[in-house]
Structure formats: structure tokens, C-alpha cells
Amino acid sequence: MFNSLLLLLLCFVSHCGNSAVLVTGEKGGNVTLPCEFEARQISVIVLSRGSKKILVCGSEGCDSENSRVFKEGACDIVIKDLRLSDAGKYILNVYHNNDQLERQTKYLHIQDEISVKTGDQLKLPVLLASADKVETNSSGEWKEVWRRGHRVQSDRMTDTDGNLTINEFMDSDAGTYRVLDSEEEVLITVTVTVGERKASPHSAQKHWSWLEKFLFGYVISIFCAYIVIVVIQFVLMAAGII
Structure with a gap:
């Protein structure tokens, strides 16, 4: 009890704070969680996520x-090769030699872009343990398509193994x-665009078959005309x- 009161008193005396900072990064890139504390007599730095x-x-x-996580400078934290699963809430505790504790909350927001062909399956690995809902603005305004503990909002959607899957993409x-x-708090933002669909092998085969037939008929016509000319010359001779 005495230790808890002493720690609380130290927080007030030393201006112990817990302000929140939003940091945005791109999937596959690097991001820095800035320390934003004075680099003076730092003894210990602890970055936590949950427990x-x-x-x-x-x-x-x-x-x-x-x-992929390391310290840079006095107390900045760098996360390399960002993954969607890195998104979320982080707590940075900085301890000074005079027993002063400074704390800051970091919200890491990760962005990504995906191109999908019409009719294909779109799999979004975005259902993190901290995810509460997923929204989309595909209709022009934000609409909820998934919420934890509820069913998905479309018959073409499924949610399994941390993935939100859209079948037969339109x-x-x-x-x-x-x-x-x-x-x-926004954890992940994914921009989904429609990609160009290449001609299927079946349609390509149809195209080449038609071309082959045309060329074959053309060659046969030329050959038949040549035979007719030769026969006529032979008859006249x-x-x-002549």
C-alpha cells in the first residue's frame, strides 16, 4: 500500500504522463515510434504490447x-518490414536514473493497397485480436461489414483464421x-482496387484456332488457283x- 502511494506521488511530482501518439506506416516499410522524452539519464526503456x-x-x-524491433537514438523505437499484424496499441515506458517514469501510448496504424481481379477471391488478414469491427466505403459512405461476435454482413464473406474473405470479388x-x-482507433486501412483480367488460356486457344483456320483457308485458295491455272495452260498447250 505504501509503495503504491509512493509511486503515485512520484508520478505527480515528476509529471508522469501517458499521452497518446498516432503513428502511420506502410506495409513492408519501416516506421519509428518517437520517444518524445528528454534524452537525459535514461536507465531503462520498455516497449510493451498488451501484457x-x-x-x-x-x-x-x-x-x-x-x-524487426530495435532502439534507435536515445529512446526511439523502430519497427522494420511492417506487417498488418503489427498494428495496434503500444506502451512505451522510459525510466530515468532518478526513478522518474515517463509513459506514452503509441497507436500504430498500417496502410496497404491490394489489386483484385473480378471473380477472384480477396483474402484480408486483418482480423487481429484487438480488432472490433471492419468498415468499408465501397458504396460511398462507411458501412460496417464485420463486427466481433456477429456474423458477416454479406453472403460472399467469411471470417476464419484471422482473415476476412470476399468470394467472387465484384x-x-x-x-x-x-x-x-x-x-x-483505426488499426489498418486497406485500399482495394479492381485489377485487369488477362485472357484465359481457353479464350486464347479459340482466338488462335480461328486465325489458323483463316490462314489455312487462304493457303488452300492460293494453291487451288495455282492448280487451275496450270491445268488451263496444259489444256491450251x-x-x-499456245
Whole structure:
């Protein structure tokens, strides 16, 4: 009890804060979670996500649970090769030598772009553990298409293994899809466009068959005309006309 009151008192005295910062990155790229604290007498840095400590840095170096996460400078955190699963809420705790604790909340928002051909299957791996709902503006305004604990809003949609899948993709499905957590923070934004569909092997075969038939008929016509001319010449020669 005494220790808890002492820690609370230290927070007030040392201006212990927990402001939130939104950081946006692109899938496959790198992003920096800025420390935004004074780089003075820092003893320990801890980056957590939920109850899991992802990165702990002290005087003897850093211990990271993820090889893509590392410290840069005094207390900035860099995440490389971003994945959609990296989106979410992070807590950065910075401990100073005078026992002062500074805390900041980071919301990592990740963007992605996908091109899908009409009729194909679109699989969006966006149903994170922290995801509460998915919305799309494909109809011109934001519309909910998935919510945790409820069924999907379309017969062509399924939600399994963390994926929101759209079967038999239609042009009207194109647009922006965003994933929000229970606090209405945007975790992921995916822009889906309609890609060009290449001619199928079957249709290509039909095209070539028609061309082959045309060329074959043309060659046969020329050959028949040549035979007729030769026969006529032979008849005229036999008759002594030429």
C-alpha cells in the first residue's frame, strides 16, 4: 500500500504522463515510434504490447522479442518490414536514473493497397485480436461489414483464421476497408482496387484456332488457283493454242 502511494506521488511530482501518439506506416516499410522524452539519464526503456514486453533496453543493451524491433537514438523505437499484424496499441515506458517514469501510448496504424481481379477471391488478414469491427466505403459512405461476435454482413464473406474473405470479388467491392478496435482507433486501412483480367488460356486457344483456320483457308485458295491455272495452260498447250 505504501509503495503504491509512493509511486503515485512520484508520478505527480515528476509529471508522469501517458499521452497518446498516432503513428502511420506502410506495409513492408519501416516506421519509428518517437520517444518524445528528454534524452537525459535514461536507465531503462520498455516497449510493451498488451501484457507482453516486446523490447527491453538497459545499460547492458537491448533484449527484443522481435528481430524487426530495435532502439534507435536515445529512446526511439523502430519497427522494420511492417506487417498488418503489427498494428495496434503500444506502451512505451522510459525510466530515468532518478526513478522518474515517463509513459506514452503509441497507436500504430498500417496502410496497404491490394489489386483484385473480378471473380477472384480477396483474402484480408486483418482480423487481429484487438480488432472490433471492419468498415468499408465501397458504396460511398462507411458501412460496417464485420463486427466481433456477429456474423458477416454479406453472403460472399467469411471470417476464419484471422482473415476476412470476399468470394467472387465484384467491381462494387472495391474501395477502402478499415479495421477499428474497441476504442474506435483505426488499426489498418486497406485500399482495394479492381485489377485487369488477362485472357484465359481457353479464350486464347479459340482466338488462335480461328486465325489458323483463316490462314489455312487462304493457303488452300492460293494453291487451288495455282492448280487451275496450270491445268488451263496444259489444256491450251495440248490444243495447240499456245
